[in-house]
Amino acid sequence: MMYVLLGVLIGVLLPNQSAINNRLRASVSSPWVMSAISFLVGTSCLAVLTWTTVGTVTFDPRLFATEPVWLxxxxxxxxxxxxxxxxxxxxxxxxxxxxxxxxxxxVTTMIIDHFGFFGVDIYPANAWRLTGAIIVLAAALLAVRAGRPNPHLNQPTPSPIWYLVGLAVGVCFGLQVVINGQLTGVLGSAIHAALISFAVGLLVLVLLVAVTRSSLRIRVPAGERKNPWWMWIGGALGALYVAGVAFLAPLIGSALTVVVIQLGLLAGSMAVDHFGLLSAPKKSVRPLQVIGLIFMGVGVLVMNAPEILA
Known part of the structure; x- marks a missing residue:
């Protein structure tokens, strides 16, 4: 249960990263520049932590030959x-x-856990895990739906292809959880694995900024007197998330890691909305959101029931 609580705590911090990055986005020219800055900060933090804990920020280059490319x-x-x-x-x-x-x-992480794809430890999709996952999904959708305004009925219906793209995004994030967890096993350090992941992401984003020829100028948004110091630290929270996921996935399974992170994320989002943290606009939390959050917690307990009852 300690690892589950750690996952929830990491998830709680994620909405703060979103609020911080939204403020940074208001001061730069494009979302790619914002993301590149965030990844640069995260990479720098992870480099310091890796050097402190591991003694190096590099790794044996022979791993490129002995380990699969997807790693x-x-x-x-x-x-x-x-x-x-x-x-x-x-x-x-x-x-x-x-x-x-x-x-x-x-779904992606439960399939990978069940069959042991990518060399992960097998966590069978038994009745407890399937029931808990269904409860979590239903409760999360209730909480998210309750917190959204009613849609505009005059908007055109998007092509079904875009909904498939939305599913593909979730598959990408699910695979990232699994792969970074396996990289942790190879390098022997979740922080080192997170550094490699961030460094690869930073390289991709720098190329995107170059291709799109985005301006690097930092401005003060209209109505603001200056840029707050905290708008630069979103990458540090992102680094904590990636390192935390890389640490948890091999220990409790990729599917449960995803679920507990999402539970914390929704709880943190409600706190940011309710209290207007980090300049976010205040929005009252609705009763259905709280009910959804409670049932997400129940779903996590059901997924983890065999370990709790053992």
Missing amino acids: WSGGLLGVIGMTTTVVLLPIIGALYSTALNLTAQV
Whole structure:
């Protein structure tokens, strides 16, 4: 249960990263520049932590020959998922994007855990895990739906292809969890694995900034007197998330890792909305959101019931 609580805590911090990055986005020219800055900060933090704990930020280059190519793709998958979400949100909306993302992540990681793909330890999709996962998904959709305004009925219906893209984003994030967990086993350090993932993502984002010729100028948004110092630390929270996931996935399974992170994420999102943290606009939490969050917790307990009852 200690690892489950750690996953929830990591998830609680994620909405703060979103609020921080949203403020940074207001001061730069494009989302790619914002993401590149965030990844640069995260990579720098992880480099210091890796040097402190491991004694080096490099690794044996012979691993490129002895380990599969996919082991190094976690950062690339993260960037693909993140950049695709930026495009997808205005088209299908946050509700459908969140629902498809979470569903695909849970299904993907449960399949991988059940069959032991990518060399992970096998966590069979037994009745407890399947029931718990269904409860979590239903409760999460209730909480997300309760917190969204009613959709505009005059908007055109998006092509079904975009909903498939939303599922693909969740698959990317689910694979990233699994791959970074396996990289942790190879390198012997979750922090070192997170550094490699961030470094790959940073390289991809720098190339995107170069290709799109995005301006690197930092400005103060209209109505603001200056840029707050905290708008630069989103990457540090992102680094904590990637390192935490890489640490937890080999210990409790990829599917349960995804679920507990999402439980914490929704709880943190409600706190950010309710209290207006980090300059986010205040939005009252609705009773159905709280009910959904409670049932997500029940679903996590059901998924983990064999270990709790043992």
